[in-house]
Amino acid sequence: MHATLDELFSALSDTTRRKILVMLLEDDMAVTDVADPFDMSLPAISKHLNILTNAGLITQEKRGRVNWCKLEPDGLRDASVWMLGFGQFDILDIESLEKLIETHIDLTQTT
Amino acid sequence: MHATLDELFSALSDTTRRKILVMLLEDDMAVTDVADPFDMSLPAISKHLNILTNAGLITQEKRGRVNWCKLEPDGLRDASVWMLGFGQFDILDIESLEKLIETHIDLTQTT
DNA sequence: TTTATATTTAACCATATGGTTAAATATGGA
DNA sequence: TCCATATTTAACCATATGGTTAAATATAAA
Numbered sequence: 001m002h003a004t005l006d007e008l009f010s011a012l013s014d015t016t017r018r019k020i021l022v023m024l025l026e027d028d029m030a031v032t033d034v035a036d037p038f039d040m041s042l043p044a045i046s047k048h049l050n051i052l053t054n055a056g057l058i059t060q061e062k063r064g065r066v067n068w069c070k071l072e073p074d075g076l077r078d079a080s081v082w083m084l085g086f087g088q089f090d091i092l093d094i095e096s097l098e099k100l101i102e103t104h105i106d107l108t109q110t111t
Numbered sequence: 112m113h114a115t116l117d118e119l120f121s122a123l124s125d126t127t128r129r130k131i132l133v134m135l136l137e138d139d140m141a142v143t144d145v146a147d148p149f150d151m152s153l154p155a156i157s158k159h160l161n162i163l164t165n166a167g168l169i170t171q172e173k174r175g176r177v178n179w180c181k182l183e184p185d186g187l188r189d190a191s192v193w194m195l196g197f198g199q200f201d202i203l204d205i206e207s208l209e210k211l212i213e214t215h216i217d218l219t220q221t222t
Numbered sequence: 223t224t225t226a227t228a229t230t231t232a233a234c235c236a237t238a239t240g241g242t243t244a245a246a247t248a249t250g251g252a
Numbered sequence: 253t254c255c256a257t258a259t260t261t262a263a264c265c266a267t268a269t270g271g272t273t274a275a276a277t278a279t280a281a282a
Contacts, residue, residue, distance in 0.1 A: 009124035065279040176249040
Protein backbone atom coordinates (compact mmCIF):
# COMPACT_ATOMS: atom_id res chain seq x y z
CA MET A 1 0.00 0.00 0.00
CA HIS A 2 1.97 2.90 -1.44
CA ALA A 3 0.28 6.29 -1.60
CA THR A 4 -0.29 7.68 -5.08
CA LEU A 5 0.99 11.07 -6.25
CA ASP A 6 -2.68 12.11 -6.49
CA GLU A 7 -3.16 11.31 -2.79
CA LEU A 8 0.10 13.01 -1.87
CA PHE A 9 -0.47 16.32 -3.66
CA SER A 10 -4.12 16.27 -2.68
CA ALA A 11 -3.17 15.86 0.98
CA LEU A 12 -0.81 18.83 0.64
CA SER A 13 -3.47 21.01 -0.99
CA ASP A 14 -5.18 21.98 2.27
CA THR A 15 -3.86 24.73 4.57
CA THR A 16 -4.99 22.96 7.75
CA ARG A 17 -3.14 19.80 6.77
CA ARG A 18 0.04 21.67 5.85
CA LYS A 19 -0.09 23.45 9.21
CA ILE A 20 -0.47 20.11 10.97
CA LEU A 21 2.62 18.82 9.16
CA VAL A 22 4.63 21.84 10.26
CA MET A 23 3.45 21.35 13.85
CA LEU A 24 4.57 17.73 13.75
CA LEU A 25 7.98 18.85 12.53
CA GLU A 26 8.53 20.09 16.07
CA ASP A 27 7.48 16.93 17.88
CA ASP A 28 5.04 14.00 17.95
CA MET A 29 1.59 15.03 19.14
CA ALA A 30 -1.66 13.57 20.44
CA VAL A 31 -4.76 14.13 18.29
CA THR A 32 -6.32 16.48 20.87
CA ASP A 33 -3.21 18.63 20.94
CA VAL A 34 -3.04 18.74 17.15
CA ALA A 35 -6.65 19.97 17.17
CA ASP A 36 -6.06 22.64 19.81
CA PRO A 37 -4.89 25.61 17.69
CA PHE A 38 -7.62 25.08 15.10
CA ASP A 39 -11.12 26.53 15.21
CA MET A 40 -12.54 23.22 14.09
CA SER A 41 -14.16 20.14 15.63
CA LEU A 42 -12.15 17.11 16.72
CA PRO A 43 -13.79 14.83 14.13
CA ALA A 44 -12.73 17.26 11.40
CA ILE A 45 -9.11 17.08 12.59
CA SER A 46 -9.39 13.31 12.86
CA LYS A 47 -10.39 13.20 9.18
CA HIS A 48 -7.47 15.42 8.18
CA LEU A 49 -5.11 13.13 10.09
CA ASN A 50 -6.50 10.12 8.24
CA ILE A 51 -5.93 11.83 4.92
CA LEU A 52 -2.33 12.61 5.91
CA THR A 53 -1.90 9.00 7.03
CA ASN A 54 -3.29 7.58 3.79
CA ALA A 55 -0.97 9.88 1.86
CA GLY A 56 1.96 8.39 3.80
CA LEU A 57 2.85 11.77 5.29
CA ILE A 58 2.31 10.80 8.92
CA THR A 59 1.82 7.67 11.01
CA GLN A 60 -0.48 7.22 13.99
CA GLU A 61 0.32 4.99 16.93
CA LYS A 62 -2.18 4.33 19.67
CA ARG A 63 -0.74 4.07 23.18
CA GLY A 64 -3.44 3.76 25.81
CA ARG A 65 -6.24 6.08 24.86
CA VAL A 66 -3.87 8.53 23.21
CA ASN A 67 -3.23 8.38 19.50
CA TRP A 68 0.22 9.75 18.79
CA CYS A 69 0.82 11.37 15.42
CA LYS A 70 4.29 11.57 13.97
CA LEU A 71 5.77 12.72 10.70
CA GLU A 72 6.72 10.04 8.23
CA PRO A 73 10.18 11.25 7.16
CA ASP A 74 10.00 9.80 3.64
CA GLY A 75 6.45 10.93 3.05
CA LEU A 76 7.29 13.80 0.73
CA ARG A 77 9.82 11.81 -1.26
CA ASP A 78 7.68 10.83 -4.25
CA ALA A 79 6.35 14.36 -4.62
CA SER A 80 9.89 15.76 -4.50
CA VAL A 81 11.10 13.20 -7.00
CA TRP A 82 8.27 14.11 -9.37
CA MET A 83 9.17 17.77 -9.13
CA LEU A 84 12.84 17.04 -9.67
CA GLY A 85 11.98 14.77 -12.60
CA PHE A 86 9.90 17.60 -13.92
CA GLY A 87 13.25 19.31 -14.27
CA GLN A 88 12.22 22.65 -12.92
CA PHE A 89 14.34 22.69 -9.83
CA ASP A 90 16.82 25.17 -11.20
CA ILE A 91 14.14 27.66 -10.27
CA LEU A 92 15.61 27.37 -6.80
CA ASP A 93 18.64 29.49 -6.31
CA ILE A 94 21.89 27.61 -6.40
CA GLU A 95 22.95 28.85 -2.96
CA SER A 96 20.08 27.14 -1.16
CA LEU A 97 20.92 23.91 -2.91
CA GLU A 98 24.57 24.14 -1.95
CA LYS A 99 23.67 24.96 1.62
CA LEU A 100 21.35 21.99 1.56
CA ILE A 101 24.13 19.71 0.41
CA GLU A 102 26.48 20.99 3.12
CA THR A 103 23.80 20.34 5.72
CA HIS A 104 23.30 16.89 4.35
CA ILE A 105 27.03 16.16 4.48
CA ASP A 106 27.20 17.48 8.06
CA LEU A 107 24.41 15.14 9.00
CA THR A 108 25.79 12.05 7.30
CA GLN A 109 29.50 12.52 8.01
CA THR A 110 30.55 9.79 10.44
CA THR A 111 34.09 11.01 11.11
CA MET B 112 -3.20 37.71 -8.50
CA HIS B 113 -0.80 35.19 -7.08
CA ALA B 114 -1.91 31.56 -6.89
CA THR B 115 -2.22 30.07 -3.41
CA LEU B 116 -0.39 26.95 -2.26
CA ASP B 117 -3.81 25.30 -2.01
CA GLU B 118 -4.44 26.00 -5.69
CA LEU B 119 -0.94 24.89 -6.63
CA PHE B 120 -0.91 21.53 -4.84
CA SER B 121 -4.53 20.95 -5.82
CA ALA B 122 -3.67 21.52 -9.48
CA LEU B 123 -0.85 19.00 -9.15
CA SER B 124 -3.08 16.39 -7.52
CA ASP B 125 -4.60 15.14 -10.77
CA THR B 126 -2.84 12.67 -13.08
CA THR B 127 -4.26 14.22 -16.25
CA ARG B 128 -2.97 17.65 -15.27
CA ARG B 129 0.50 16.35 -14.34
CA LYS B 130 0.65 14.57 -17.72
CA ILE B 131 -0.30 17.81 -19.47
CA LEU B 132 2.52 19.63 -17.66
CA VAL B 133 5.02 16.99 -18.78
CA MET B 134 3.76 17.28 -22.37
CA LEU B 135 4.24 21.04 -22.26
CA LEU B 136 7.80 20.52 -21.05
CA GLU B 137 8.55 19.41 -24.60
CA ASP B 138 6.95 22.35 -26.40
CA ASP B 139 4.04 24.80 -26.44
CA MET B 140 0.82 23.20 -27.64
CA ALA B 141 -2.63 24.09 -28.93
CA VAL B 142 -5.58 22.99 -26.78
CA THR B 143 -6.73 20.42 -29.35
CA ASP B 144 -3.27 18.83 -29.44
CA VAL B 145 -3.09 18.74 -25.66
CA ALA B 146 -6.42 16.89 -25.65
CA ASP B 147 -5.39 14.37 -28.32
CA PRO B 148 -3.70 11.65 -26.20
CA PHE B 149 -6.49 11.68 -23.60
CA ASP B 150 -9.68 9.65 -23.71
CA MET B 151 -11.64 12.66 -22.60
CA SER B 152 -13.77 15.42 -24.12
CA LEU B 153 -12.33 18.75 -25.20
CA PRO B 154 -14.33 20.72 -22.60
CA ALA B 155 -12.87 18.49 -19.87
CA ILE B 156 -9.34 19.29 -21.07
CA SER B 157 -10.27 22.96 -21.33
CA LYS B 158 -11.25 22.90 -17.65
CA HIS B 159 -7.99 21.22 -16.67
CA LEU B 160 -6.08 23.88 -18.57
CA ASN B 161 -7.97 26.61 -16.71
CA ILE B 162 -7.09 25.01 -13.39
CA LEU B 163 -3.42 24.87 -14.40
CA THR B 164 -3.63 28.51 -15.52
CA ASN B 165 -5.23 29.66 -12.26
CA ALA B 166 -2.55 27.78 -10.35
CA GLY B 167 0.06 29.75 -12.29
CA LEU B 168 1.53 26.60 -13.79
CA ILE B 169 0.83 27.46 -17.43
CA THR B 170 -0.22 30.46 -19.49
CA GLN B 171 -2.56 30.51 -22.47
CA GLU B 172 -2.17 32.87 -25.38
CA LYS B 173 -4.75 33.09 -28.12
CA ARG B 174 -3.36 33.62 -31.62
CA GLY B 175 -6.09 33.50 -34.25
CA ARG B 176 -8.44 30.70 -33.31
CA VAL B 177 -5.68 28.68 -31.67
CA ASN B 178 -5.08 28.92 -27.96
CA TRP B 179 -1.43 28.17 -27.27
CA CYS B 180 -0.55 26.66 -23.90
CA LYS B 181 2.90 27.05 -22.47
CA LEU B 182 4.57 26.18 -19.20
CA GLU B 183 5.04 28.98 -16.73
CA PRO B 184 8.66 28.40 -15.67
CA ASP B 185 8.25 29.78 -12.15
CA GLY B 186 4.94 28.04 -11.56
CA LEU B 187 6.28 25.35 -9.27
CA ARG B 188 8.44 27.75 -7.28
CA ASP B 189 6.18 28.34 -4.27
CA ALA B 190 5.47 24.63 -3.90
CA SER B 191 9.19 23.87 -4.05
CA VAL B 192 9.95 26.58 -1.54
CA TRP B 193 7.34 25.21 0.85
CA MET B 194 8.84 21.76 0.58
CA LEU B 195 12.34 23.12 1.10
CA GLY B 196 11.13 25.18 4.04
CA PHE B 197 9.57 22.05 5.36
CA GLY B 198 13.17 20.91 5.65
CA GLN B 199 12.70 17.46 4.30
CA PHE B 200 14.75 17.78 1.18
CA ASP B 201 17.64 15.75 2.48
CA ILE B 202 15.39 12.82 1.64
CA LEU B 203 16.73 13.29 -1.88
CA ASP B 204 19.99 11.55 -2.50
CA ILE B 205 22.96 13.81 -2.60
CA GLU B 206 24.04 12.67 -6.07
CA SER B 207 20.91 13.98 -7.78
CA LEU B 208 21.39 17.32 -6.09
CA GLU B 209 25.01 17.55 -7.17
CA LYS B 210 24.10 16.58 -10.71
CA LEU B 211 21.41 19.23 -10.59
CA ILE B 212 23.88 21.86 -9.53
CA GLU B 213 26.31 20.90 -12.30
CA THR B 214 23.51 21.14 -14.82
CA HIS B 215 22.56 24.50 -13.47
CA ILE B 216 26.14 25.74 -13.69
CA ASP B 217 26.42 24.45 -17.27
CA LEU B 218 23.29 26.35 -18.17
CA THR B 219 24.28 29.59 -16.52
CA GLN B 220 28.00 29.64 -17.40
CA THR B 221 28.60 32.35 -19.97
CA THR B 222 32.19 31.47 -20.79
C1' DT C 223 -17.69 0.53 39.62
C1' DT C 224 -18.42 4.93 38.16
C1' DT C 225 -16.87 8.84 35.87
C1' DA C 226 -13.82 11.46 32.98
C1' DT C 227 -10.75 11.65 28.95
C1' DA C 228 -9.34 10.67 24.14
C1' DT C 229 -10.82 9.55 19.96
C1' DT C 230 -13.65 7.57 16.27
C1' DT C 231 -17.97 6.50 13.89
C1' DA C 232 -22.29 7.71 11.88
C1' DA C 233 -25.35 10.58 9.70
C1' DC C 234 -25.87 14.56 7.65
C1' DC C 235 -25.08 18.99 4.76
C1' DA C 236 -23.29 22.41 1.34
C1' DT C 237 -20.12 23.04 -1.99
C1' DA C 238 -16.36 21.52 -5.11
C1' DT C 239 -14.61 18.38 -8.62
C1' DG C 240 -14.28 15.93 -12.81
C1' DG C 241 -16.74 14.33 -16.20
C1' DT C 242 -20.56 14.50 -19.92
C1' DT C 243 -23.33 16.44 -24.19
C1' DA C 244 -25.25 20.23 -26.85
C1' DA C 245 -24.96 24.80 -28.22
C1' DA C 246 -22.50 29.11 -28.83
C1' DT C 247 -18.57 31.80 -30.46
C1' DA C 248 -14.62 33.21 -33.03
C1' DT C 249 -11.57 32.89 -36.71
C1' DG C 250 -9.62 31.05 -41.09
C1' DG C 251 -10.06 29.38 -45.69
C1' DA C 252 -12.63 28.31 -50.17
C1' DT D 253 -20.43 34.51 -48.27
C1' DC D 254 -20.39 29.83 -46.53
C1' DC D 255 -18.26 26.10 -44.32
C1' DA D 256 -14.85 24.07 -41.40
C1' DT D 257 -11.84 24.41 -37.42
C1' DA D 258 -10.66 25.61 -32.58
C1' DT D 259 -12.33 26.42 -28.39
C1' DT D 260 -15.47 27.88 -24.73
C1' DT D 261 -19.92 28.16 -22.35
C1' DA D 262 -23.94 26.20 -20.35
C1' DA D 263 -26.46 22.82 -18.18
C1' DC D 264 -26.27 18.81 -16.10
C1' DC D 265 -24.71 14.60 -13.25
C1' DA D 266 -22.34 11.53 -9.83
C1' DT D 267 -19.11 11.45 -6.49
C1' DA D 268 -15.69 13.64 -3.39
C1' DT D 269 -14.50 17.02 0.14
C1' DG D 270 -14.59 19.51 4.33
C1' DG D 271 -17.27 20.65 7.73
C1' DT D 272 -21.01 19.84 11.44
C1' DT D 273 -23.39 17.43 15.72
C1' DA D 274 -24.62 13.36 18.37
C1' DA D 275 -23.53 8.92 19.76
C1' DA D 276 -20.33 5.12 20.40
C1' DT D 277 -16.02 3.18 22.03
C1' DA D 278 -11.97 2.41 24.73
C1' DT D 279 -8.96 3.43 28.34
C1' DA D 280 -7.58 5.73 32.65
C1' DA D 281 -8.50 7.41 37.11
C1' DA D 282 -11.21 8.01 41.39
